[in-house]
Each structure stands twice: as structure tokens, then as C-alpha cells.
Amino acid sequence: MSNENSIELDPKRIPTARDVLSTLGQPRIAPYVDFFKCATDEAALGAYFWGQAIASAFQPCLGMYEVALRNAIHVAASRFSSKQSSHSHPWYDYTRQDSLPLRGKTREKVTALLFSGSPPVRLASQPSPDSVVAALSFGFWPSFLAGLTRPQQSRIFTDTFHGNPNSKPAHWSNTDNVASLLSTLKEIQDLRNAVAHLEPIWKPHRLKIKATHWSHSVASLRQKHAAMIQVMAWCCPASAAAVEHSYANRIFKSICSTDAVQAFMHNPFDAGEMSLFALGPGGARRVAAVQQPAANEAA
Template identity: 30%
Template sequence: MDPHSTPAFAASLSEAPFRRYVNRYGGQRQLAIRLYAWNIEVSSAFWGPIGVLEVMLRNRIHDALRKGRSDAWWYDGVNLAHREAIGLQTTIKRLFDRTGREPSPDEVVGASTFGFWVGLTGSGVPRHPLFSYETALWQPRLRHAFSGLGGVSRKELHAQLDGVRAFRNRIAHHEPVYAMNLPSMRDKIVRCASYLDRDVADYIAASHRIDVALTRQKEVISSGTCVL
């Protein structure tokens, strides 16, 4: 079904964000609304691979940081820089406000954002005796969570993961991604997964539907047959 044939669909879109789609096709709103629909289709194709990477990342980092400690390692000798500390506190407070009780470690881990886990692979406060993640987290613990890293540095790992995080947030907020290098992002997701586990990375590479969505762009624009 052509999305342009459903006037209420186009009418529901905010004019300012939609304008870039219209401008791409010189004011042809029929093509613009089809591109918008394809943007949804290709964005949704990325959710599965990103979800697998996100869950694996948080569980591997959680396991590395709780080894020899309590499961609530954030209360057990792990020093977090301001951004991650605030993020964790916000998550715990949100869970407490929802249930009226102290959340379990598993609940905290499950509710923490992708950005929180990616942040733990960052630098923290460089050269700080307590908050330098390179010396306090990475060298003693987190590097062991990335068995497939090879010669890739922590800094490069963080940059790649942060790129996936930024992309994830774009699709989560329904922003346009059609003009981005989507094959490169697909490969980055698989590569980041391979740093954690090669078999899981191979599974993502063999199972995703990103390429199908990519090859359908011209068809969607010409005919309007989009798959949400």
C-alpha cells in the first residue's frame, strides 16, 4: 500500500522534520512520503542487530565488573566518572520510583542505557588516579570482556561503539538515516559484535535483513510498496 494514498499518514508528520524529505525531491510530496516510509523500513531492520550487540555488551561488561565482587558492583569499589555515575543513579531512581523498592542488580543492568555501557569503554577522567577508566576499568577488567579485539585499542573500540550508539539514538527518535552510509553502519555493528564474540557476530551477519531493506529503496520510491 502506497503511504501517499493515506492522507492522514502524511498529515501526522511535523512539517519541519518532513521538509528535508520534500526538499530532496524538489517539492514532490508523493516521493517524499515514500522516502519517509522507507526510512522507517530500513531503520527497523537495524533494531535486531543493534539489540543483540547491546545486550551482549552490557552482560559482558557487567560480568567483568562483578567478578570477585557483589552483583551490585557499583556499590562495591568501582569508581565511576560523573556522567556514568549520574546515569546509573538516574536509572536506579527511576526503578525505585516505579516499584517503591530498591531494584535488584539484574533490574539495574537491564534498565541501564546503551550509552552507559559504551561510556564505560571511554576514557573517564584521563590520568585521574580514581576515575581514569583506562587504568581503573579497562586494563584490569574490561579488556577481558572483548576476546576478539586483537590489536584494536580501547580508544578505537569506544569510537566504534559510540558511533553505533549515536545511530541507535537517531533511529529511536525517528530521525532520517537515509542519507547515511548504512552499509558501513551495518558492518560496524557486526565488527563491534565480533570484538565480544565471533560466533554471535557471524549470526548477526547471516541473519539480519538490512541488505533486503537497502535493495528495496528504489522500489519503495517508485511504487510506494513499503514494509514497516
């Protein structure tokens, strides 16, 4: 179907970096120029494109992490609430005597799934526990874990993070151990929200680091990714192993590298096709910016 108002783009015309930067605007691009020390328009646009690429590269791991974490918590909470009789129990239903504590926004989120109207009336047909768990937001889970009593935390954390070598009730009875893990979960939640809202995830204040060079942010982002896989391994070793061996993980390691940043800044358009860097045995490495026709034909 034709559209007389549509714009036909010339596939052979590559826009200049200045063309794109003028559209993005100075306020949006200035933080990139300052932090990445961009001396040219190409470098500025390359830094911006790298920021998009690294945020996108986090998505597969974040998606697997969220599902693995919520399902592990659900099973552990179900076992605790049902006295080990069920792996999928309505532990969240605060009208039941065997429910687990929900406060504030976590309680409001459950209410929205079990009730309707104002004042709220309980739905005649209640959603299954698995349906409720799937509908709850990412931010629900750290808040739920933080709101448990200490005895509940010691048992539910032990079951949820069973892959942790120290995962025993005595370990999770220690408030410092619980606080450390909850802090990690909250940091991952903040990163996930930044990715979802298309915010620059490389900024030092967001990563809670002191960075004098952009390479520090690259290293911190790698650490965040590794932390996700570590927590996932504690919840579901198979999911963590799948991520470790996935194509998406190889792409992440290639993009989350100093070589990739330099490649994008050297030539933002070719870097987008990954013609400036490749993943070798030792990690991401820079390759020639100019490709000779003979080499292309040989490939």
C-alpha cells in the same frame, strides 16, 4: 465492542501520495524531497516510507548488540573487581572498596537503583547485579568504559572484547586504540538514540559523512550495521553469528540498498509489501513493478 466514534476504512481504497503528504506537512517532508531529489509526490512519500523502513530494520541488530555489549562488560568488570572470583559482582556499588569508578550521570543512574528518597537512603533489599545491569541505560556503558583508569581499561577491554585479534593489555594500554573503539561505541549509541526517537537516520550530518547523493547514506548505514556486528563479534561471537544468519539481517540488507530506495520511490505502497524488490543471490534486485495475473497464479 462497537464504537460509534470509530472510523471505518475502506480496505480497497489506497490513498494517494498527496493525501498522505498533506497530513505530514511541508516542513517534515521537505528534507526528503531535497536530499532524494524527488520529482513526484510518489517519490517523496516513497523516500519517507523508506526512511521509516530502514530505521525499523536496524532494531533487531541494535537490540542484540546492546545486550551482548552490556553483558560482556558486566562479566569483565565483575572479574576485575572480584579478583576473578565472580562473573556477576557489584562492581558499580561505589560504597564498596572494590568498586570501579563512576562519575557524573553514570553514578547518578546507579544511585537511583540502589537508593531511594531525598536525601537518598540505601534500599534495605538491594537488587542483584544482573538486575542492575539490565536496568542501566544504553548510554551508560560507553561512559563507564571511558571513565576507567588506564590500567583498568587495559584489563577490562581485553576481557570484554576478547574476540578482537589484537585484544591484549598492551593493545588497550594504547590511548589511541581505546579512543578509536570508544568513538565507534558512541556513534552506535547516537544511531540507536536516533532510531528510538524516530529521527531520520539517513541524514549526512547524523552519519558524519559528506554526501552528494543519497546512495552515500545507504552505504554509510550499511557500514554502521557492519560495525555493530563487528563489535558484537568481539564481545560474543555466537550473538554476531546469529545476527548474520537471521531473517532480520536479510531484511536489513534488502532494505538498505539503492534498489530498495528506488523501489519505494517508484511506488511507495507496493514497495511496502516488498513487491518491487527481492533478495537474490547477489543482493537486493529490482523486479517488475506490474505483476501479471498469470504470473501471480503460477506463483
